[in-house]
Each structure stands twice: as C-alpha cells, then as structure tokens.
Amino acid sequence: MTTLDENAKQEASGMTRRGFLGFLGKSAACVGAIAGASSTIGATELVHGKRGFQQNDEQFAEAVNNPPKVPDYNWNDHEWAMGVDTDRCIGCLRCMEACKMENSVQMDAFHFRTWVERYVYLEGSNTAVVDSQSDPKNIENAGSETKFRFDNRYRNVKVDKAFFVPKLCNQCEHPSCVQVCPTGATFKANDGPVLIDTTYCIGCQYCVQACPYGARTFNESRGTVDKCNWCYHRITKGLNPACVEVCPTGTRIFGDRKDPESPISLFIRNNHVQVLKPEMGNAPNVFYKGTDKEVV
Amino acid sequence: MSVPKHIVRLLALIAVVAVVVFSVKKFLVPDSFYQYGHYRGNAVAEIASKAPKLQGSASCQSCHKEAYAVWTSGIHRKATKDNKVQGVVVKYGPGCEVCHTGPAGNHPSKEPMPLSVEDRVTSITHLEHKVHPANVPGRNLMLDPESMRGVCLNCHDKLEARPVVQRQVAVDSHSGKELCTTCHNPHSPRIDNFAALPRPAVDPNTGKAISAVEKFKTGDASAGKSAAAVCAACHGNAGVSVNPIWPNLAGQHAVYLTNALKAFKSGARKNDMMSGIAAGLSEADISNVAAYFAKASCRVTGGDKAKIEAGKTKAAAAGCAACHNAGGLRGTGAAGISASPAWPNLAGQNADYLASALKSFKDDSRNHAVMSSVAKSLSDSDIDNLSAYYASVSCK
Numbered sequence: 245m246t247t248l249d250e251n252a253k254q255e256a257s258g259m260t261r262r263g264f265l266g267f268l269g270k271s272a273a274c275v276g277a278i279a280g281a282s283s284t285i286g287a288t289e290l291v292h293g294k295r296g297f298q299q300n301d302e303q304f305a306e307a308v309n310n311p312p313k314v315p316d317y318n319w320n321d322h323e324w325a326m327g328v329d330t331d332r333c334i335g336c337l338r339c340m341e342a343c344k345m346e347n348s349v350q351m352d353a354f355h356f357r358t359w360v361e362r363y364v365y366l367e368g369s370n371t372a373v374v375d376s377q378s379d380p381k382n383i384e385n386a387g388s389e390t391k392f393r394f395d396n397r398y399r400n401v402k403v404d405k406a407f408f409v410p411k412l413c414n415q416c417e418h419p420s421c422v423q424v425c426p427t428g429a430t431f432k433a434n435d436g437p438v439l440i441d442t443t444y445c446i447g448c449q450y451c452v453q454a455c456p457y458g459a460r461t462f463n464e465s466r467g468t469v470d471k472c473n474w475c476y477h478r479i480t481k482g483l484n485p486a487c488v489e490v491c492p493t494g495t496r497i498f499g500d501r502k503d504p505e506s507p508i509s510l511f512i513r514n515n516h517v518q519v520l521k522p523e524m525g526n527a528p529n530v531f532y533k534g535t536d537k538e539v540v
Numbered sequence: 541m542s543v544p545k546h547i548v549r550l551l552a553l554i555a556v557v558a559v560v561v562f563s564v565k566k567f568l569v570p571d572s573f574y575q576y577g578h579y580r581g582n583a584v585a586e587i588a589s590k591a592p593k594l595q596g597s598a599s600c601q602s603c604h605k606e607a608y609a610v611w612t613s614g615i616h617r618k619a620t621k622d623n624k625v626q627g628v629v630v631k632y633g634p635g636c637e638v639c640h641t642g643p644a645g646n647h648p649s650k651e652p653m654p655l656s657v658e659d660r661v662t663s664i665t666h667l668e669h670k671v672h673p674a675n676v677p678g679r680n681l682m683l684d685p686e687s688m689r690g691v692c693l694n695c696h697d698k699l700e701a702r703p704v705v706q707r708q709v710a711v712d713s714h715s716g717k718e719l720c721t722t723c724h725n726p727h728s729p730r731i732d733n734f735a736a737l738p739r740p741a742v743d744p745n746t747g748k749a750i751s752a753v754e755k756f757k758t759g760d761a762s763a764g765k766s767a768a769a770v771c772a773a774c775h776g777n778a779g780v781s782v783n784p785i786w787p788n789l790a791g792q793h794a795v796y797l798t799n800a801l802k803a804f805k806s807g808a809r810k811n812d813m814m815s816g817i818a819a820g821l822s823e824a825d826i827s828n829v830a831a832y833f834a835k836a837s838c839r840v841t842g843g844d845k846a847k848i849e850a851g852k853t854k855a856a857a858a859g860c861a862a863c864h865n866a867g868g869l870r871g872t873g874a875a876g877i878s879a880s881p882a883w884p885n886l887a888g889q890n891a892d893y894l895a896s897a898l899k900s901f902k903d904d905s906r907n908h909a910v911m912s913s914v915a916k917s918l919s920d921s922d923i924d925n926l927s928a929y930y931a932s933v934s935c936k
Contacts, residue, residue, distance in 0.1 A: 299577045307576045312584035319584070334706045336695040338638050346593050362701050386690075393690070398700040406701035431579035441583035477590035486594050492634035492695060493706070 294323060297422055297432035307434045317480045319435035324474060326488075327497035327511040328410055330534040335360055335408035337377055337392040339487035339496065346475060346486035351390045353378040355461045357472040358412035358487050362394055363538060367402035372538045409539050410495060412487070413438065413459040413472035414520065414528030421451035421460065421471075430469070436529055437476050442468045456524045474498070597635035604636075607727055611636070614728020639691050639726065692720045692729075757827065758794055764832030767825045770817060771833075779836040784890040787897075791838030791888050791935055795881040797830035809906065838888035838935040843928030851929025854922050858914065860886075864930075876933040888935025894927035 295304050311318050343358050344351060356377075363372040375382065377392045385395030398406065419438050422430050429444035430451055445468040452460045452469060460471045475485035479498075483489070488498040499506030508531075511517070517531040521540055532539070575581030601608040611617050616634055689711070698708040720726070771789070775781050779790030789797065803809035804818035805826070821829070855861065855875070864886050866873030876887030886894065900906040901915035902923075918926070 296577055303574065303576050306581075310575075312576075312581060312588070314585050314588040317588070331703060334695055334702045335699065338634070338694065342594060342637065364701060387686075391690070393694055394699060394701070396697060396699060399698075403700045407703075408701050428573065428577075428579040431577055431583075433584055434576070439584065439587050441580050441587075443583070444580060473587065475592070476587050478592045478594075480588040481592060483592055483596075489594050489596065490635065490638045492638055 294434060296434045297417070297419060299434075311434075314480050319433060321502065322435040322479075323501040324415070324436040324479060325499065325501045325508045325512070325529045325531065326412070326415075326474065326485075327508050327515075327517065327531045327533065329495050329497065329511070329515075330407055330409050330532060330539075332493040332495040333360065333408040333410055334493055334495075335362060335394050336492065337394070338490045338492065339410060340377065340392055342486040342490040343472070346478075347470075349470060350463060350465070353383050353389050353392065355463065355470070357459075357461075357470060358410065360394075360408050360410045361539075362406065362408055363536065364398055364406040365404040367404050369404070372536070407534070407536075409532070409535055410487075411457070411459070411520075412530065413474075414457055414526065414530045415472075415474065416529065417527035418525060420454040420456060420524075420526060424450045424454040426450065430471075433476070437474045437479075438471070439473050439476060440469060440471060442466065445469055456521055456526060457528075594637050597637070600636045608636075610725065610727040614725070615730045616726075616728060634695070689720055692724075692726065759798075759824070759827030759829070759831035761828070761831040761835045764825075764828035764830070767821070767829050768832050771829065774813070775833075779833040780839050781890060781893075784841065784892040785896060786890070787893040788838065788841075788889055789833035790836035792834060792885055793878065793881040793883070794827075794830040794834035796878075796884045797833060798827055799882060800884075801826045801830065840888055840933070840935055841890055841931055843891040843931045847925045847928035848932050850921075851925035851927070854918075854925055855929055858918065858922070858926070860914075860926070860930075863910070874934065876930045876935065885935065886930035887933045889931055891924075891927040891931035894930055895923050898923045898927065 296307060299307065308320055311320055337360055339358055340356055340360065343349060344356070347357060349355055349357055359376055359378075361374055361376045363374055365372050375394075377383075377386075377394070381397060382393065382395050383389055386393040394408075415432075415437050419430075419432055422432055422438060425431075426448065427444050427446055429442070429446070430438060430440045432438050447462065447467045447469065449462055449469060452462060460469050462468075463470045475483070478485055484498050485496075488496045497507045497511045499508035499511075501509055501512075503509060511533070512531055515533045517533050518535065519528040519531060521528075570580055570582065572581035573579070576584075597608070597611070693711065695706070696708055698710045702708055720729075774783070774786050775789050779792075780788050800809065801814075801818045801821060804811060804814045805821065807815070809815075818826070861875065863880070863883050864878050865875055866877040874887070876889075877885050897906070898911075898915045898918065899920075901908060901911045902918065904912065906912075915923075
C-alpha cells in the first residue's frame with residue numbers, strides 16, 4: 245500500500261497533488277492577468293499610432309516616437325486600406341501590367357503581385373468556372389506570355405452570370421506570412437502594408453505556403469519572395485498605388501482610414517463590403533463590394 | 541568541496557562559446573533589427589525610397605500638348621478633373637499610361653517612350669532626364685495593326701463578364717479587319733461629337749498636330765454675310781459656286797468650313813487662291829463666314845445616271861457611309877450628310893470638285909489620316925462614279 249502511504253505523507257506536508265495543480269493553475273492565471281493588464285496600460289499611455297503585428301511595448305514606443313526616416317511622411321499618421329468594387333471591373337488587366345512595370349515583376353503570366361479572376365456561372369449551374377490571365381487559353385489569345393488579356397471563350401454559350409474579381413495581397417492585420425518568416429524578412433509596417441526586406445529573404449518560401457490568399461510569388465531570378473506592398477514607395481510620397489492609378493473604371497479605391505473623407509473611408513462607409521476568407525482570422529485590409537460567396 | 545576539474549573546463553568552454561556567439565550576433569545583426577519588431581527597421585525607409593515610375597497623365601502634358609488637349613476634351617479622360625462623371629463605369633477614364641504601356645518614369649531616357657506594347661521597356665531605367673533622339677533608326681514606334689486593335693480591345697472587346705455599362709464591341713460585326721483608328725481617335729474615341737475628330741490635322745513636315753481641338757462657337761451669320769462678299773466671286777453669293785470645279789459652300793457644316801479656313805490660314809492645307817484669302821481673314825471673320833454659308837440653302841447639281849448607280853454600289857463597298865452618313869457607323873441615315881459636324885457633307889457638292897478632292901488625297905497633294913488611305917484604294921473610274929453619286933443625293 246505504497247500509494248496510501250504517499251497520500252498520507254502529502255497530507256502531512258499540507259499539500260495534495262490536486263491542491264498543487266490547482267494552485268499552479270490559479271497562479272498562472274493571475275500572472276497572465278497582471279501581464280495583460282500592464283501591457284494594456286502601457287498601450288494606452290501612447291497617444292496615437294497603432295500597435296504593429298507582434299510588436300512589444302518598447303518597439304511600439306520606438307515606432308511612435310522615432311518613426312522610420314521617410315521624407316515628409318510619418319507612418320503613425322496613416323492607416324492604409326484598399327477597396328475593390330467588382331461591379332466596375334472590366335477585366336482589362338491594366339492593373340496587372342502597370343504593377344509589373346512599376347515594381348519590375350517578371351513579365352510572364354505566372355508571376356504577379358496582383359491579378360484578376362473571371363467567375364462565370366454557366367446556365368443552370370450553381371458553381372462558378374474560374375479562370376485568370378495564366379489560363380493557357382488566355383495566354384494563347386493574348387498572343388504572348390507577356391501580354392495579358394481574357395479570351396472570349398463564352399461567346400457561344402449561355403451564361404447566367406459572370407464577373408471579374410481583381411485580387412492582391414490583403415495586407416492582413418494578422419498576417420500568417422509574417423508569423424512564419426524565420427528571418428524577419430517580411431513584416432507588417434505600422435501604417436498597414438506587409439513589406440519584404442529582400443536583403444533578409446532567404447527564399448525558403450514558407451510564407452508562400454502560409455498565405456491563405458495565394459498572394460505571394462517567388463522570383464526565381466532574385467531568389468526572393470515577391471508580394472504586393474501597395475506600392476509603398478508611392479503611397480509614402482502621396483501617390484496612389486500603380487494599379488489604382490491606371491484603373492480606367494475606378495474599380496480600385498485606395499486611401500487612408502484615418503481620414504474620414506478619404507475615398508476608402510467613404511467606400512467602406514457607403515457600401516456593404518466584405519473581406520475574403522474571414523474565417524481564416526487574418527483580418528484583411530482589402531474590402532470587396534459585389535462579390536459572390538463563391539469568391540474566396 | 542572542490543568542483544571537479546573536468547566540470548570547470550566544461551563551464552569555461554561554455555562561457556567562451558557564449559561570448560563568441562553573442563559578439564558575433566552583435567556584429568552581424570544590424571542596430572535597427574529589433575527597433576520596431578522582429579525585422580530590420582531601416583528596411584522601411586529603404587523600401588519607401590524607391591523612385592516611382594508611373595508619373596500620371598499630367599507629366600505628359602508639357603511635351604505632348606496636342607495629344608493631351610485632345611484627350612482632355614474627350615471621353616477618355618479622367619472626368620474627376622472637373623467633377624463630371626461620364627458614365628457609370630467610365631468614372632475616371634484611362635490616363636496616358638494605361639494604353640502607352642511603359643511607365644513615363646522611364647521616359648525621356650536613352651530609349652524613346654514606347655508607344656506600343658511590343659516596344660515597351662521592361663528593364664529598370666532610373667529617373668535620368670536625357671534628351672532622346674527624335675528619330676530612332678530601325679525602331680518603328682507605331683504598333684502593327686493587330687496589336688493596335690488589341691490595345692483597344694483590352695477594354696472594349698465584348699466579354700460576358702464585363703459590366704453592360706462598359707462600351708463593348710463584337711469586332712467581327714463592328715469593323716471586321718478595319719483598324720479602330722480609321723474611325724476613332726484613340727485619344728478621344730467618341731465620334732458623335734465635335735470633340736472627337738478622327739485625328740487632328742497633322743503637318744506632314746513637322747509631324748505635329750496643327751489644329752488644337754477647342755470648343756466650337758458658332759459665328760454670327762449676318763456679320764458673315766458682309767465678310768463673305770470676297771468669296772462670292774468664285775463660290776457664288778449664296779454659296780453655290782459659279783464653276784463646278786470649285787466647292788459649293790451652301791449648307792456645309794460650319795465646323796468643317798471653319799476648320800478648312802483655319803487650315804488654309806495656317807498653311808496646313810494649300811491652295812493658290814484660298815491660302816491668300818484665308819490669311820486675310822481674322823478668327824472672327826472665319827467663324828462668321830462659316831456660319832453664313834452653313835445657313836445658306838444648298839442645291840443638288842446632279843451627275844451622269846450610269847455613274848450614279850455605279851457610285852452607289854462603290855460607296856457601300858468603300859465604307860464612305862461610316863463617316864459621310866447622317867446615321868454614322870451605328871445606323872442608317874441620309875447619305876452624304878456627315879455624322880460629325882467636323883466632317884464635310886458630300887450631298888449638294890459639285891461632282892467635279894469631289895473628284896478633284898479625292899484625286900488630291902490620292903496623289904498626296906492634300907493629306908488626311910483617313911481620306912488619304914481611302915482615296916489611294918480608289919481607281920480613277922471609282923472616283924468619277926462616287927463623285928457623281930454624292931453630287932446627286934438630296935442635301936436637305
């Protein structure tokens with residue numbers, strides 16, 4: 245009866261196993277609550293700015309008090325976001341081409357920072373047929389891999405409903421890609437965009453796997469991952485991203501959510517908008533108007 | 541109690557390794573690495589310091605004034621400039637860099653600005669302002685016909701998924717193999733209004749557009765009557781010429797007459813008589829005279845019956861109706877009455893004058909982006925027949 249003996253011994257010392265475990269749990273909860281409370285207090289002490297993804301108090305204070313030295317620009321004053329009005333998109337792919345020009349992305353149909361998908365519901369069908377510029381038939385129609393155009397394959401069939409959906413990096417609030425990067429090469433800037441420090445990217449492509457939206461591609465010639473950064477070099481100079489600049493129909497809307505009269509604030513306020521794959525918990529910053537449930 | 545020697549050695553080794561590792565890490569990790577988070581803080585400013593390449597349409601204006609003016613006045617402009625919305629979809633309109641792919645940031649540079657998709661510059665050229673050569677041997681900056689259509693069809697090809705408010709054409713039935721630019725000015729493609737001339741008149745020597753497109757103001761017809769006295773000697777008091785080799789002016793579009801007189805005045809169009817007379821007219825005189833003759837009543841002079849029949853068939857085949865028909869491209873209407881007031885009415889014109897005009901387009905003594913190429917496709921008998929036909933149709 246050794247167990248009974250041990251129980252007796254523990255009772256004698258004033259602590260049972262159950263009691264000890266209970267104490268452990270309670271104390272952990274207390275420590276957690278104190279830590280949480282102190283960090284909340286720490287954040288409220290800082291007047292403006294938004295805490296970056298995985299940023300501790302000290303780093304947040306640094307971000308607010310000593311922002312990156314970008315001329316005439318303070319990242320604490322901005323919170324960028326994009327809107328996509330799919331009712332307007334004509335699928336001309338000028339956004340994709342302008343993006344490639346602006347950011348020196350490889351000129352083929354398979355590497356891109358932004359792209360456009362075509363959703364077609366054939367007559368009587370409840371599911372959409374989806375194609376994009378990298379579909380072989382579209383490449384053939386464009387005549388070369390360096391031109392981008394949708395073909396006219398649905399000319400002779402009955403279509404219930406069809407529309408284009410432009411896509412790009414969602415610059416998530418909780419970016420999976422940043423979470424998995426082993427070297428700190430990708431990170432979320434305090435004004436919103438998720439950026440890549442190409443000097444630190446080792447090309448492991450873990451982030452490409454982690455992104456639920458397929459927004460990242462690998463640039464084989466440079467050996468680094470490539471992604472949309474909302475043309476960070478443009479928006480910090482007061483310009484629109486390249487895709488927004490060239491969109492002939494106003495499908496893409498860009499602006500600062502801290503300015504209540506900016507195009508994006510008005511777009512979100514005046515329309516019913518949704519984000520892609522909300523169930524992933526990434527909290528995207530690209531807001532779509534007019535998409536179907538099929539669009540993910 | 542003394543610590544065994546091998547433990548002391550082990551601890552010393554660990555200490556040395558720790559010192560080495562920490563000093564190497566200190567040396568390799570840049571100061572800014574943990575500044576804002578688990579990344580290099582300086583990277584933010586580095587990424588932001590890249591030079592933008594797309595420069596926006598405004599940057600094209602200083603050198604390409606004519607094209608910019610045409611674009612600004614047409615449907616292909618950013619309507620937000622004066623807060624006018626052009627349609628449901630065309631809210632902003634394509635800027636220069638939408639069709640002229642190859643961002644302006646690469647231009648002017650060593651290479652000329654690519655006007656075409658195939659000539660685009662894919663390499664990164666930094667913003668150095670170099671004067672580019674006006675003439676680049678071996679480089680054709682204009683597109684081949686198929687690619688040129690492709691530029692328009694990127695947005696205007698009829699696709700199921702495009703919103704219905706976007707203007708779209710089924711190419712096969714709309715124009716067949718014809719180029720879009722035969723009828724449309726890509727900078728201002730709508731052809732129903734004056735703003736959309738097929739193309740502004742181009743000086744063949746300098747290659748520059750001559751007439752800036754501006755808002756047309758109708759002149760004062762009664763003031764024009766006195767100024768028109770000088771015209772009467774040849775074109776008749778009421779605009780019906782005394783000699784059929786000279787054009788009738790009665791009932792002609794005022795916009796066309798104005799453009800013609802301005803072209804004579806500037807030297808873009810040359811005629812021994814008209815160049816001198818137009819040079820003596822002021823801008824106001826020109827619009828007044830044009831308004832006067834536009835209001836005058838026209839008269840059909842007619843032509844040879846057999847030629848008229850042959851001309852009618854040829855007119856349908858040659859596509860004259862696309863422009864010189866009241867219905868324009870999109871419908872039927874009175875033959876010989878032009879769809880745009882910027883294009884001449886052919887009805888009520890003298891057959892002899894029409895023939896001489898076509899012949900001058902054919903032999904390049906007169907130039908027009910559309911008419912020169914059309915006239916070159918016509919034989920001399922075609923020209924006679926067409927002239928007879930259009931001289932016989934009703935001008936009312």
